[in-house]
Amino acid sequence: xxxDHILIRYGEMALKGKNRKHFIVQLQNNLKQQLKAxxxxxxxxxxxRMFVLLNGHDPEPVMEKCSNVFGIQxxxxxxxxxxxEADIKEAxxxxxxxxxxxxxxxxxxxxxxxxFPIRSQDMNQVLxxxxxxxxxxxxxxxxxxxxxxxxxxxxxxxxxxxxVVPGLGGLPVGSSGKTLLMLxxxxxxxxxxxxxxxxxxxxxxxxxxxxxxxSERAKQKVLDLAExxxxxxxxxxxxxxxxxxxxxxxxxxxxxNYAMTIMRRMMLRISEQVCKQESILSMTTGESLGQVASQTxxxxxxxxxxxxxxxxxxLVAMDKDDIIRISRNxxxxxxxxxxxxxxxxxxxxxxxxxxxxREKVNEFELQTDFTGLxxxxxxxxxxxxxxxxxxxxxxxxxxx
Amino acid sequence: xxxxxxxxTTKPEPSVLQSFYQASERFFANPSSIHQLGGEAEKLMAKAxxxxxxxLNVHRDEIVFTxxxxxxxxLAIKGIALEHQGRGRHIITTAVEHSSVDEAFKGLxxxxxxxxxxxxxxxxxxxxxxxxxxxxxxTILISMMHVNNELGSIQPVEEVGQIAKQYPKLFFHVDHVQxxxxxxxxxxDSGIDLCTIxxxxxxxxxxxxxxxxxxxxxxxxxxxxxxQEQALRSGTENLAGSVSxxxxxxxxxxxxxxxxxxxxxxxxILRKKLSEMDGVEVNTPEDAAPHIINISVPGLKPEVIIHTxxxxxxxxxxxxxxxxxxTDESKILTACGHGTDRSTSALRISLAYDTTxxxxxxxxxxxxxxIDQLKAVLE
Numbered sequence: 191x192x193x194d195h196i197l198i199r200y201g202e203m204a205l206k207g208k209n210r211k212h213f214i215v216q217l218q219n220n221l222k223q224q225l226k227a228x229x230x231x232x233x234x235x236x237x238x239r240m241f242v243l244l245n246g247h248d249p250e251p252v253m254e255k256c257s258n259v260f261g262i263q264x265x266x267x268x269x270x271x272x273x274x275e276a277d278i279k280e281a282x283x284x285x286x287x288x289x290x291x292x293x294x295x296x297x298x299x300x301x302x303x304x305x306f307p308i309r310s311q312d313m314n315q316v317l318x319x320x321x322x323x324x325x326x327x328x329x330x331x332x333x334x335x336x337x338x339x340x341x342x343x344x345x346x347x348x349x350x351x352x353x354v355v356p357g358l359g360g361l362p363v364g365s366s367g368k369t370l371l372m373l374x375x376x377x378x379x380x381x382x383x384x385x386x387x388x389x390x391x392x393x394x395x396x397x398x399x400x401x402x403x404x405s406e407r408a409k410q411k412v413l414d415l416a417e418x419x420x421x422x423x424x425x426x427x428x429x430x431x432x433x434x435x436x437x438x439x440x441x442x443x444x445x446x447n448y449a450m451t452i453m454r455r456m457m458l459r460i461s462e463q464v465c466k467q468e469s470i471l472s473m474t475t476g477e478s479l480g481q482v483a484s485q486t487x488x489x490x491x492x493x494x495x496x497x498x499x500x501x502x503x504x505l506v507a508m509d510k511d512d513i514i515r516i517s518r519n520x521x522x523x524x525x526x527x528x529x530x531x532x533x534x535x536x537x538x539x540x541x542x543x544x545x546x547x548r549e550k551v552n553e554f555e556l557q558t559d560f561t562g563l564x565x566x567x568x569x570x571x572x573x574x575x576x577x578x579x580x581x582x583x584x585x586x587x588x589x590x
Numbered sequence: 591x592x593x594x595x596x597x598x599t600t601k602p603e604p605s606v607l608q609s610f611y612q613a614s615e616r617f618f619a620n621p622s623s624i625h626q627l628g629g630e631a632e633k634l635m636a637k638a639x640x641x642x643x644x645x646l647n648v649h650r651d652e653i654v655f656t657x658x659x660x661x662x663x664x665l666a667i668k669g670i671a672l673e674h675q676g677r678g679r680h681i682i683t684t685a686v687e688h689s690s691v692d693e694a695f696k697g698l699x700x701x702x703x704x705x706x707x708x709x710x711x712x713x714x715x716x717x718x719x720x721x722x723x724x725x726x727x728x729t730i731l732i733s734m735m736h737v738n739n740e741l742g743s744i745q746p747v748e749e750v751g752q753i754a755k756q757y758p759k760l761f762f763h764v765d766h767v768q769x770x771x772x773x774x775x776x777x778x779d780s781g782i783d784l785c786t787i788x789x790x791x792x793x794x795x796x797x798x799x800x801x802x803x804x805x806x807x808x809x810x811x812x813x814x815x816x817x818q819e820q821a822l823r824s825g826t827e828n829l830a831g832s833v834s835x836x837x838x839x840x841x842x843x844x845x846x847x848x849x850x851x852x853x854x855x856x857x858x859i860l861r862k863k864l865s866e867m868d869g870v871e872v873n874t875p876e877d878a879a880p881h882i883i884n885i886s887v888p889g890l891k892p893e894v895i896i897h898t899x900x901x902x903x904x905x906x907x908x909x910x911x912x913x914x915x916x917t918d919e920s921k922i923l924t925a926c927g928h929g930t931d932r933s934t935s936a937l938r939i940s941l942a943y944d945t946t947x948x949x950x951x952x953x954x955x956x957x958x959x960x961i962d963q964l965k966a967v968l969e
Contacts, residue, residue, distance in 0.1 A: 405626070410629065
């Protein structure tokens with residue numbers, strides 16, 4: 191006997207009225223996408239839940255892949271058997287014997303198929319007795335069992351599941367449209383991307399690259415971060431903007447204490463153009479209130495003036511410690527702390543304006559015509575698609 | 591040439607040498623340099639580490655590249671002792687360790703550490719129970735080898751790992767140098783905190799190796815400097831060496847299953863023929879690792895046999911190469927309880943995956959002849 195299914199429960203999504211079908215199909219597609227490395231698996235939908243059929247693949251690695259998919263409330267390994275008392279007894283016994291660190295258990299039978307002759311309450315007793323009399327060292331605990339064996343007798347078959355693993359929650363990526371994530375290479379922006387994805391948003395990323403002030407390695411760092419995020423969704427396109435000329439111009443021509451504010455306004459303007467070109471409806475940043483000079487309320491107000499696209503700031507109310515904790519969980523922290531200069535750290539003015547005003551900044555910007563420079567930057571964008579495929583990197587294969 | 595001294599060192603695999611050469615040529619930059627070339631070198635380094643961690647089924651950050659077995663053992667033992675001496679100064683090892691472990695313990699003894707040496711039975715194997723009894727409140731380290739380099743005896747490291755797990759205050763180090771590719775060892779959930787691997791015993795290059803350092807294990811480094819290798823081993827990374835090591839490790843792991851079976855087959859032939867040979871005693875126990883068979887020819891100086899075989903282009907060794915220049919007496923055989931006639935006349939034959947049955951037969955004939963010849967001279 192072996193676990194042959196993964197049972198997937200999707201809590202919040204089940205509530206979503208008319209869109210329900212759309213959410214569920216999206217989740218199914220995302221699961222299929224993530225499980226490409228396991229070619230024999232099949233993702234099936236039934237009433238109110240989803241199953242991954244393992245068809246001979248090892249359960250653990252498939253479970254792990256599934257647990258990175260948003261829109262899942264919880265997952266369990268499951269065995270599918272016929273609606274037959276003897277078969278159910280045998281499978282329940284196997285599941286109990288194959289769980290580790292278990293001393294107490296509880297059986298919960300749900301009889302959905304009312305043609306099955308034994309009622310749920312009675313079946314609980316039947317199975318409990320069977321398990322106790324065929325094992326030693328286990329006791330029943332209905333309040334806090336180490337293991338809860340769920341037996342669902344449905345019309346088509348019976349499913350036995352044991353230990354419930356919590357999923358990431360949220361909504362399936364792709365069910366809430368697309369956003370353009372401004373990815374600098376720091377700790378915050380990948381976390382912001384992760385949080386947006388959690389609400390079902392698909393991501394494209396934009397990065398401002400200023401060679402020779404920022405290096406190829408800073409760019410690689412951003413690509414590595416985006417690659418990490420592909421684990422939670424599908425492929426991610428990264429728009430690399432050649433920013434050197436525009437950035438130099440700002441720092442040469444604009445008052446030093448306003449240069450940073452103006453630079454950020456330029457970034458938003460360029461991002462908005464990319465959004466328009468790619469039919470993306472919002473931008474996402476890793477800003478959190480009060481962290482640095484550019485993230486004061488005044489600063490946000492002044493920078494945000496240049497676009498009427500929504501700017502999502504999933505981290506706005508979060509503490510740095512919480513952000514770092516998430517970045518460690520999603521494995522981006524170690525990449526983010528690689529010590530390369532990025533576009534935000536290279537031209538740091540001695541005393542940036544922490545309370546910039548819209549009037550002043552507009553006055554300064556009128557002194558030069560930035561249109562040509564912005565256009566040049568947008569036209570020079572290089573798009574790199576990260577697929578998240580493990581075998582994508584074969585560069586060193588001959589050496590290793 | 592018939593080379594049967596694979597426990598001393600192995601012949602580098604040509605494709606491993608190729609990797610070393612290519613990596614040296616193409617990726618010579620310092621991985622810590624911030625320019626493009628440094629970036630490429632760093633990327634290759636990361637890839638090498640990732641592959642090593644996949645082969646060993648551990649996390650990337652748990653791999654520290656070293657210069658080989660001696661460094662790995664020293665870093666593990668002194669690293670734990672110096673870092674955690676505040677908790678206690680009692681450390682445990684066995685009576686049959688490689689000199690890089692044994693001397694490290696002797697050195698720590700001179701610094702005031704209290705050492706318990708666990709004894710072995712006639713097969714060269716310790717008792718896990720005796721080791722358990724030796725653990726005290728102030729014990730901070732157990733260090734032992736997995737496979738003995740002279741006899742091939744396998745120590746119960748899995749069992750000791752389970753014991754070590756019961757004592758959260760102590761660390762468990764395994765010298766796995768002779769075990770890689772011969773006696774598989776699973777590190778996950780093993781209770782092992784540190785594990786030494788060397789490159790040149792698996793057809794890699796001298797000067798390469800790695801130490802597995804389980805997450806959360808803090809060591810006092812032997813080398814201070816630029817904080818390379820998670821700050822556990824400063825010094826510009828030996829990128830080409832590390833790449834070659836990882837390649838050697840991959841090639842060994844790919845052939846491991848069939849290779850071990852093949853060597854056991856050869857070992858059975860050797861054991862049968864040698865035990866039938868007049869004047870030869872087999873020292874290696876029945877359930878040993880597949881690649882070593884140790885014998886004694888009492889009455890004959892081992893060195894003379896080595897040179898006689900050497901004239902016919904056959905190479906075996908006396909006890910461990912690392913200690914064979916000192917006296918003739920094998921510390922290990924003495925620890926197993928053998929008398930001087932046997933412990934001073936030991937020879938070690940050690941195999942590789944590519945050793946052929948034909949080579950074994952040629953060696954056996956040559957050895958029988960050499961013994962006859964020398965006995966005639968001496969009588």
